[in-house]
Amino acid sequence: MQRLAKQLELTPFRETAFAPGHNACPGCGSTTALRMVLNAVGNRAVFFVPASCASLYCAPSDTSATDVPVIHTIFAGAFAEAEGMAHALRIQGREEKVVVWAGDGCCYDIALGGLSGAAARGANILVICNDNEGYQNTGGHESTATPPDAATRTGRRTERSHGIRRRKDLVEIIAAHHVPYVATACAAFPEDLEAKVRKAVALEGFRMILLLTPCVTWGYDSRFSVKLARLAVETGYFPLYEVEWGSHYRVTQEPAMVPLERFTRLQRRFSGSDVDLLREEIAAKWGDLRFRCSREQAPPPSPNAGGLGSSCLGITRRQTGAS
Numbered sequence: 138m139q140r141l142a143k144q145l146e147l148t149p150f151r152e153t154a155f156a157p158g159h160n161a162c163p164g165c166g167s168t169t170a171l172r173m174v175l176n177a178v179g180n181r182a183v184f185f186v187p188a189s190c191a192s193l194y195c196a197p198s199d200t201s202a203t204d205v206p207v208i209h210t211i212f213a214g215a216f217a218e219a220e221g222m223a224h225a226l227r228i229q230g231r232e233e234k235v236v237v238w239a240g241d242g243c244c245y246d247i248a249l250g251g252l253s254g255a256a257a258r259g260a261n262i263l264v265i266c267n268d269n270e271g272y273q274n275t276g277g278h279e280s281t282a283t284p285p286d287a288a289t290r291t292g293r294r295t296e297r298s299h300g301i302r303r304r305k306d307l308v309e310i311i312a313a314h315h316v317p318y319v320a321t322a323c324a325a326f327p328e329d330l331e332a333k334v335r336k337a338v339a340l341e342g343f344r345m346i347l348l349l350t351p352c353v354t355w356g357y358d359s360r361f362s363v364k365l366a367r368l369a370v371e372t373g374y375f376p377l378y379e380v381e382w383g384s385h386y387r388v389t390q391e392p393a394m395v396p397l398e399r400f401t402r403l404q405r406r407f408s409g410s411d412v413d414l415l416r417e418e419i420a421a422k423w424g425d426l427r428f429r430c431s432r433e434q435a436p437p438p439s440p441n442a443g444g445l446g447s448s449c450l451g452i453t454r455r456q457t458g459a460s
């Protein structure tokens with residue numbers, strides 16, 4: 138059998154840190170992205186997973202499929218617990234990286250205070266926000282990452298006269314903490330994703346990567362999971378970029394700006410929605426992003442200057458809405 142595998146150049150499944158056997162929905166974009174993240178981080182890591190679909194497909198269970206220790210935790214305590222683990226590992230002289238794999242409901246809403254606190258303290262953790270734009274584990278409810286006028290189990294945002302109208306901009310919120318590294322990524326651009334994860338892993342201090350992960354509750358054919366992630370980037374809906382120290386912006390993938398309908402028409406959640414609201418949101422985001430990329434800045438501090446052991450452990454400036 139081994140000789141046959143060698144002849145066919147099959148990759149033994151243990152070479153991936155995310156083995157077959159997870160129990161997510163067919164067509165889940167999160168699991169594709171998780172496999173890439175796990176492989177890029179390597180097995181010298183400890184993962185924290187607050188409640189989400191990942192409680193099933195990643196956290197310890199009889200179908201557990203990861204090569205790394207996974208600690209399942211509550212929303213509110215996830216980031217502080219991870220910070221404590223990183224601290225304990227450092228005291229013991231151990232080198233494992235601490236990673237939090239958390240959904241948008243956790244990062245954008247329920248545990249935003251905990252996330253901000255960890256960023257402000259310069260916690261030595263890597264947060265991967267698995268952004269599927271809603272509370273999908275509970276059936277597809279709206280979060281503040283849900284796009285304008287998308288249908289969810291809790292209605293459409295435009296049906297209300299007050300409250301948030303656009304997707305909350307989590308990258309900007311965390312960038313305003315002037316942390317070493319914040320970036321966006323998705324599984325449709327694997328080299329970009331891998332490079333960002335490896336870069337974040339090599340740094341110390343607080344780092345976050347926002348991953349767009351299509352979810353079948355968006356109402357698409359499961360075979361379109363990666364195609365949707367690609368279209369999200371190519372339409373400008375989800376810019377791929379990175380921010381170092383809160384002020385050094387770089388777009389890592391220039392979008393072709395193909396018509397937005399190529400992305401929206403594959404998903405039932407946009408059926409009957411006003412796509413112009415989405416266009417306005419995208420135009421505003423790109424206007425802001427182009428401005429931030431064009432600003433002249435002093436060179437960023439050297440790698441790891443904000444890490445443990447330096448004098449720059451946490452936030453060093455007043456946090457503002459605009460960085």
Ligand code: SF4
Pocket residue numbers: 161162164165166167190269273274351352353354
């Ligand atoms: S509900 Fe969505 S995020 Fe959860 S396992 Fe299914 S496809 Fe993945």
